[in-house]
Amino acid sequence: MRQPKIAIFGAGLVGGSAALFSAVTIPSAEVVIIDTARERAEGQVLDLAHAAAFWGHHRFFAGGCESARDADIIVITAGVGVKEGQTRLDIAKTNADIAAQIASRTKEIAPNAFYVIASNPCDVVAGVVHDIVGGPRERVISTGTSLDTARLRSLLSEELGVVASAVHAYVLGEHGESALIDWSGATVMGMSVDTFLARSGKELDHDAVLRSVHNAARNIKKGKPATHYGIASGIGRICQAIVHNTDLVLSVGIVHPDIEGVPDVCLSLPMVINGSGARLLAYPELVPAEREALRRSARIVKDATDSVLSHRQENRLAA
Numbered sequence: 001m002r003q004p005k006i007a008i009f010g011a012g013l014v015g016g017s018a019a020l021f022s023a024v025t026i027p028s029a030e031v032v033i034i035d036t037a038r039e040r041a042e043g044q045v046l047d048l049a050h051a052a053a054f055w056g057h058h059r060f061f062a063g064g065c066e067s068a069r070d071a072d073i074i075v076i077t078a079g080v081g082v083k084e085g086q087t088r089l090d091i092a093k094t095n096a097d098i099a100a101q102i103a104s105r106t107k108e109i110a111p112n113a114f115y116v117i118a119s120n121p122c123d124v125v126a127g128v129v130h131d132i133v134g135g136p137r138e139r140v141i142s143t144g145t146s147l148d149t150a151r152l153r154s155l156l157s158e159e160l161g162v163v164a165s166a167v168h169a170y171v172l173g174e175h176g177e178s179a180l181i182d183w184s185g186a187t188v189m190g191m192s193v194d195t196f197l198a199r200s201g202k203e204l205d206h207d208a209v210l211r212s213v214h215n216a217a218r219n220i221k222k223g224k225p226a227t228h229y230g231i232a233s234g235i236g237r238i239c240q241a242i243v244h245n246t247d248l249v250l251s252v253g254i255v256h257p258d259i260e261g262v263p264d265v266c267l268s269l270p271m272v273i274n275g276s277g278a279r280l281l282a283y284p285e286l287v288p289a290e291r292e293a294l295r296r297s298a299r300i301v302k303d304a305t306d307s308v309l310s311h312r313q314e315n316r317l318a319a
Contacts, residue, residue: 003028003029003030003059004026004028004029004030004072004073004243005029005030005032005070005071005072005073006019006022006026006029006030006031006032006071006072006073006074006075006239007032007034007067007068007071007073007074007075007106007110007113008022008031008032008033008034008075008077009034009035009068009074009075009076009077009078009102010034010035010076010077010078010079010119011033011034011035011037011040011041011043011044011062012035012040012077012078012226012228013225013226013228014077014118014226014228014231014232014235015033015035015044015075015077015078016033016044016047016048016228017228017229017231017232017233018075018077018118018231018232018235018236019031019033019044019048019060020048020051020232020236021232021233021235021236021237022075022235022236022239022240023048023052023059023060024055024236025236025237025239025240026236026239026240026243026244027056029059029239029243030059030061031048031059031060031061032060032061032062032063032067032068032071033045033060033061033062033063034062034063034064034065034067034068035062035078036078038062038064041062041063042062044062045060045061045062048060065102065105065106065109066109068105068106068109068110068113069109069110070109070110071106071110071113072112072113072114072242072243073113073114073115073116073239073242073243074102074106074110074113074114074115074116075115075116075118075235075239076099076102076103076115076116076117076118076119076125076129077118077119077235078095078098078099078102078119079091079094079095079098079099079119079120079125080094080095081120081226082120082217087176087177088120088121088122088175088176089121089124089176089300089304091120091121092121092124092125092304092307092308093307093308093311095119095120095121095125096124096125096128096308096312097312098119099117099119099125099128099129100128100129100132100312103115103128103129103132103133104132107132107133107134113139114139114140114141114242114277115129115130115133115139115140115141116141116143116235116238116239117129117140117141117142117143118143118231118234118235120175121174121175121176121301121304122142122143122144122175122253123142123144123174123175123176123253123266123267123268123301123305124266124301124304124305124308125142126140126141126142126253126254126255126266127255127264127265127266127301127305127308127309128305128308128309128312130254130255130266131309136276136277137254137255137256137257138254138276138277138278138279139277140254140255141238141252141253141254141273141277141278142175142252142253142254142266142268143175143231143234143235143238143252143253144175144251144252144253144266144267144268145170145171145172145173145174145175145179145251145252145253145268146234146237146238146250146251146252146268147175147230147231147234148171148175148179148213148216148251149169149170149171149250149251150230150233150234151171151212151213151216151230152169152170152171152181152209152213153167153169155209155212155213156169156188156204156209159202159204159209160188160196160200160202160204161202162188162189166188166189167186167187167188168186168187168188169181169182169183169185169186169187169188169193170182170185170186170251170269170270170284171213171251171268172251172267172268172269172284172290172294172297173267173268173293173294173297173298173301174267174268174297174300174301175253175268176300177214178293178296178297178300178301179210179213179214179268179297180210180290180293180294180297181206181209181210181213182284182286182290183206183290184285184286184287184290185284185285185286234250237250238250238252238273238278241273241274242273242274242275242277243275245274245275246273246274247272247273247274248272248273248274249270249271249272249273250270250271250273250278251268251269251270251271252268252271252273252278253266253267253268253269254266254271254277254278254279254280256269256280259294259295259298260291260292260294260295260298261295262295262298262299262302263302264302265298265301265302265305266301266305267294267297267298267301269283269284270284
């Protein structure tokens, strides 16, 4: 069997952690870390090699863009972070330009690669990458609200006193402030959330839960410079599902033909991830208020993506 190759662009905290989780979930994988600061990539690889000595993995490498040749999966974590007072959408043009440079070079040397986009705003950046590489929509995947959903399930696990795996609830839409929780489809121990609350005697403030999900990153950054374990774990699981063809269900984004009347927009819904990429098997059943919230989220991402694409087109014409 051919050894899978994962090329990770960005040697920061997210990229380094993603390399570790990818290697843990796919022990056979060759993991290449690529960064404009080669020394930083080499430092990550050396540290990872020392960690891997405990469990036998020895296929971490540092390299330049050419090292992504024939990669099966290209992970993009490179970009600037969100600073205090900014939103993810504020850094869209900068990070989209970085991702576009990567995609423009790798589409020629790794024509069959899947793309996993974690650079913020990941939905907008994924839309730009898909515009550049073309091909099936399923092959360019935004990490989307997979992390938001993990945060939601962790929070509900604590609030309701059940293990997170007993909670089936998804955050939909943008990985950002317009995201929404699909409460009408959420279940706990096989029961609707309302039924569980009534029978368990517990209470839950839906609005407070959504605020906590939105504020999770901000709260983490009060104690450390950046969030990285959660998103890196999500990247590892997406890569594992692709390589092992596992039909994993996660809330990730692709460029959908239409979401609530908004065309060609990258937005997160519960998607099946396997060796063909990420695809939507069934559109979630939403109540009218949820559909309107999803439409609003889609419009925000669509407008931001169109703005970035227009900016890129203007720059090309000016050049």
